[in-house]
Amino acid sequence: MQRVGVFVCWCGSNIAGTVDVEAVSEALKSEPGVVFSTNYQYMCSQAGQDMIKQAVKEHNLTGIVVCSCSPRMHEATFRKTAAAAGLNPYMVEIANIREQCSWVHKDMLTGTEKAIILGKAAIAKVNLNAPLIPGESPVTKRALVIGGGIAGIQTALDIADAGFPVDIVEKKPTIGGKMAQLDKTFPTLDCAACILTPKMVDVAQNEKIRIFSYSEVTEVSGFVGNFEVTIKKNARYVKEDICTGCGACVEKCPMKRIPNEFNLGMDNRPAIYIPFAQAVPKVATIDPNACNMLKNGKCGVCSKVCAAGAIDYTQKDEYINEKYGAIVVATGFNPISMDKFDEFAYNQSKDVITSLEFERLTNAAGPSAGKLLRPSDGKHPHTIVFVQCVGSRCESCAEKGKEYCSKICCMYTAKHAMLTRDKYPDTEVYVFYIDVRTPGKNFDEFYRRAVEEYGVKYIKGMVGKVVPEGDKLKVQASDLIANKQLHIDADLVVLAAAIEPDKSARPLATMLTASMDTNDFFTEAHPKLRPVESPTAGVFLSGACQGPKDIPETVSQAGAAASKVIGLLAKDKLTGNPCVANSNELMCNGCSSCANVCPYGAITYEDKEFRMPDRTTKIRRVASVNPAVCQGCGACTVACPSGAMDLKGFANLQIMAEVDAICK
Amino acid sequence: MQVNEYKPLIVAFCCNWCSYAGADLAGNNRLAYPADVKIIRVPCSCRVNPMFILRAFQRGADGVIICGCHPGDCHYTSGNYFTRRRMAALFSMLDFLGIEKERTRVEWVSAAEGAKFAATMNDFVQTVTALGQNKRLEDLRCKK
Numbered sequence: 043m044q045r046v047g048v049f050v051c052w053c054g055s056n057i058a059g060t061v062d063v064e065a066v067s068e069a070l071k072s073e074p075g076v077v078f079s080t081n082y083q084y085m086c087s088q089a090g091q092d093m094i095k096q097a098v099k100e101h102n103l104t105g106i107v108v109c110s111c112s113p114r115m116h117e118a119t120f121r122k123t124a125a126a127a128g129l130n131p132y133m134v135e136i137a138n139i140r141e142q143c144s145w146v147h148k149d150m151l152t153g154t155e156k157a158i159i160l161g162k163a164a165i166a167k168v169n170l171n172a173p174l175i176p177g178e179s180p181v182t183k184r185a186l187v188i189g190g191g192i193a194g195i196q197t198a199l200d201i202a203d204a205g206f207p208v209d210i211v212e213k214k215p216t217i218g219g220k221m222a223q224l225d226k227t228f229p230t231l232d233c234a235a236c237i238l239t240p241k242m243v244d245v246a247q248n249e250k251i252r253i254f255s256y257s258e259v260t261e262v263s264g265f266v267g268n269f270e271v272t273i274k275k276n277a278r279y280v281k282e283d284i285c286t287g288c289g290a291c292v293e294k295c296p297m298k299r300i301p302n303e304f305n306l307g308m309d310n311r312p313a314i315y316i317p318f319a320q321a322v323p324k325v326a327t328i329d330p331n332a333c334n335m336l337k338n339g340k341c342g343v344c345s346k347v348c349a350a351g352a353i354d355y356t357q358k359d360e361y362i363n364e365k366y367g368a369i370v371v372a373t374g375f376n377p378i379s380m381d382k383f384d385e386f387a388y389n390q391s392k393d394v395i396t397s398l399e400f401e402r403l404t405n406a407a408g409p410s411a412g413k414l415l416r417p418s419d420g421k422h423p424h425t426i427v428f429v430q431c432v433g434s435r436c437e438s439c440a441e442k443g444k445e446y447c448s449k450i451c452c453m454y455t456a457k458h459a460m461l462t463r464d465k466y467p468d469t470e471v472y473v474f475y476i477d478v479r480t481p482g483k484n485f486d487e488f489y490r491r492a493v494e495e496y497g498v499k500y501i502k503g504m505v506g507k508v509v510p511e512g513d514k515l516k517v518q519a520s521d522l523i524a525n526k527q528l529h530i531d532a533d534l535v536v537l538a539a540a541i542e543p544d545k546s547a548r549p550l551a552t553m554l555t556a557s558m559d560t561n562d563f564f565t566e567a568h569p570k571l572r573p574v575e576s577p578t579a580g581v582f583l584s585g586a587c588q589g590p591k592d593i594p595e596t597v598s599q600a601g602a603a604a605s606k607v608i609g610l611l612a613k614d615k616l617t618g619n620p621c622v623a624n625s626n627e628l629m630c631n632g633c634s635s636c637a638n639v640c641p642y643g644a645i646t647y648e649d650k651e652f653r654m655p656d657r658t659t660k661i662r663r664v665a666s667v668n669p670a671v672c673q674g675c676g677a678c679t680v681a682c683p684s685g686a687m688d689l690k691g692f693a694n695l696q697i698m699a700e701v702d703a704i705c706k
Numbered sequence: 707m708q709v710n711e712y713k714p715l716i717v718a719f720c721c722n723w724c725s726y727a728g729a730d731l732a733g734n735n736r737l738a739y740p741a742d743v744k745i746i747r748v749p750c751s752c753r754v755n756p757m758f759i760l761r762a763f764q765r766g767a768d769g770v771i772i773c774g775c776h777p778g779d780c781h782y783t784s785g786n787y788f789t790r791r792r793m794a795a796l797f798s799m800l801d802f803l804g805i806e807k808e809r810t811r812v813e814w815v816s817a818a819e820g821a822k823f824a825a826t827m828n829d830f831v832q833t834v835t836a837l838g839q840n841k842r843l844e845d846l847r848c849k850k
Binding site for chain 1: 715717722726727729730731732734736737738739741744745746747748749750752753754755756757758761762765766767781782783784785788792824
């Protein structure tokens with residue numbers, strides 16, 4: 043039993059107006075454990091706090107109950123007071139007699155009665171309180187960024203700028219991501235490569251940043267401040283530190299008929315390749331599925347022409363184990379597959395392309411060297427139809443499309459249409475849309491310019507069918523405003539495909555125990571107030587892995603994620619929340635019920651030796667909670683069939699005592 | 707005021723992040739609800755062990771309500787989904803034992819829904835008052 047002191051606050055007339063504070067402090071005097079009870083006008087004031095400190099000293103109090111406003115308001119204040127008085131701060135309980143009593147009840151009698159009961163419940167609880175000491179854990183001052191697109195690049199640069207080492211893991215042979223494939227960027231129309239590639243060079247030259255390209259994360263364990271990560275560095279059969287990126291091997295490789303992923307299969311690359319001229323790291327990679335030497339042991343041309351001697355056909359996948367304090371997920375997006383959209387004839391005609399393919403077609407470094415030519419016959423298209431919302435906002439077609447708005451399509455379609463009319467004024471450009479959504483700085487002006495200055499024909503309505511006929515594409519569409527059916531003979535049809543999170547995101551989320559929504563976008567800790575943190579401590583989100591985003595938004599989120607990481611890495615030690623679950627090993631039977639419901643993966647199992655009554659020992663599997671990972675929700679305490687799991691600060695007995703006190 | 711007016715005893719479990727804050731907001735806005743409702747703060751609605759509810763009924767509570775964040779908004783990402791399932795099972799068992807379904811309730815109240823909190827409590831108290839005292843599970847030994 044504790045020696046409890048009760049302090050009833052008047053809160054001026056806020057509480058004293060409807061609660062007889064004198065009667066409350068008097069009534070609570072006779073409660074078990076209470077050795078001192080008083081009331082005061084403002085308990086949270088300096089004088090009130092001094093009163094508490096004084097009483098702790100005089101009456102040798104071990105527990106404190108403050109009947110006052112909501113604990114959400116002043117629990118922290120009174121915990122500090124308790125600590126200053128030499129008590130454990132978790133020996134304080136608050137009875138909320140303002141927000142949940144005096145302010146909602148008008149009658150003095152009922153208010154006072156209820157305040158006494160709430161006070162009794164708090165006393166019953168504090169009698170069972172135990173001093174809690176928050177755990178401390180060291181922080182590994184190194185960050186991991188998963189994904190090397192613009193989101194990952196910006197996050198890494200910002201973290202490195204603050205002086206912390208960063209590793210980027212990118213599954214492709216080069217960093218740069220989707221932005222490297224783009225031609226121009228809206229709404230300013232500056233060229234993507236011109237603004238991205240200097241950043242890529244910055245990353246390469248930054249001493250604090252290491253790039254693991256052509257690599258992936260295969261295992262994550264640990265917790266905030268102390269993650270242990272296994273990175274698989276795929277064999278690229280070229281020694282990265284020796285290769286100079288001269289490109290002699292690429293030129294001489296006889297296997298030249300491999301679809302080039304970087305140009306979305308619109309041209310070919312050799313079996314040994316560098317994705318694009320400004321790749322970082324600028325190192326060749328051998329495609330093991332295409333290389334004759336690796337498949338049949340016949341060829342070896344690249345090793346003959348490599349002056350640096352960088353080719354190594356015997357290279358093996360390498361596994362690297364590294365410790366990190368924080369992990370940033372920047373896995374980005376992909377356009378969805380068009381295979382299921384038969385109505386647009388994407389698979390029947392080469393001249394039906396996606397917007398990302400259009401991006402490559404108009405890019406000076408693309409397959410047609412920037413000339414807008416039809417992929418089928420290399421002729422200049424005279425009529426182009428852009429179709430928006432292909433798979434976006436598609437409630438009825440959930441099995442092939444997405445319900446959400448992909449957000450970026452309206453703007454890039456306006457960009458494509460504008461650029462086409464700018465370069466080729468003789469081209470007719472139609473855009474079919476459901477709505478044009480242009481919220482963003484200078485976005486609506488941009489769209490209006492496409493319509494008003496460049497004469498792009500925007501038609502509200504959807505395209506029903508595209509039928510290839512001869513060298514034309516017959517587009518059947520409806521114009522909702524004119525209320526008529528349209529038939530357009532197009533030369534090129536561009537589909538604004540919905541975007542979806544990268545396929546690598548879900549297995550990664552499982553590894554990180556980070557949560558995802560039904561669309562596989564990572565969820566943030568709070569949709570408004572913590573938009574760059576995942577609910578899992580120490581895991582942060584950057585870019586389109588969290589939801590569709592354009593480049594400016596991605597960059598700002600990347601910076602925000604970096605600042606959160608810096609804030610974490612700047613600490614030498616992390617203080618945890620002491621109200622965490624703990625398992626009674628003697629009662630635990632290792633059934634895994636608790637681990638199954640834990641949203642944080644905080645519960646692991648270990649084999650422990652127990653002494654039996656007959657002096658033998660027995661090894662049993664028991665649950666153990668990592669206090670640094672546990673957030674204290676208590677889901678496990680209810681799931682535990684044997685009652686071994688309990689929550690500190692909100693223990694079974696404590697809540698039961700509150701129930702008893704209320705139901706007396 | 708009637709002398710013998712029946713006053714139900716209602717225990718409300720509120721999660722710290724949404725519903726408890728919602729109750730605070732009801733207070734801030736001075737939205738009245740009957741004093742019969744006594745709130746117990748828990749970190750998450752999924753902390754509410756069915757044991758606590760049985761205990762409340764055993765000790766003479768007339769109604770028990772559990773309030774948590776709206777589905778999808780749980781501070782701990784998935785706690786309220788556990789609550790939803792566990793309580794569905796518990797409440798159907800209680801119903802079988804003769805504790806009317808109306809005496810038990812799970813409600814989602816966000817930190818912004820002070821008005822909803824007050825309205826819910828008013829409605830719940832009214833419902834339970836209409837049912838009258840709960841004697842089914844009450845353990846008279848506890849009253850000694």
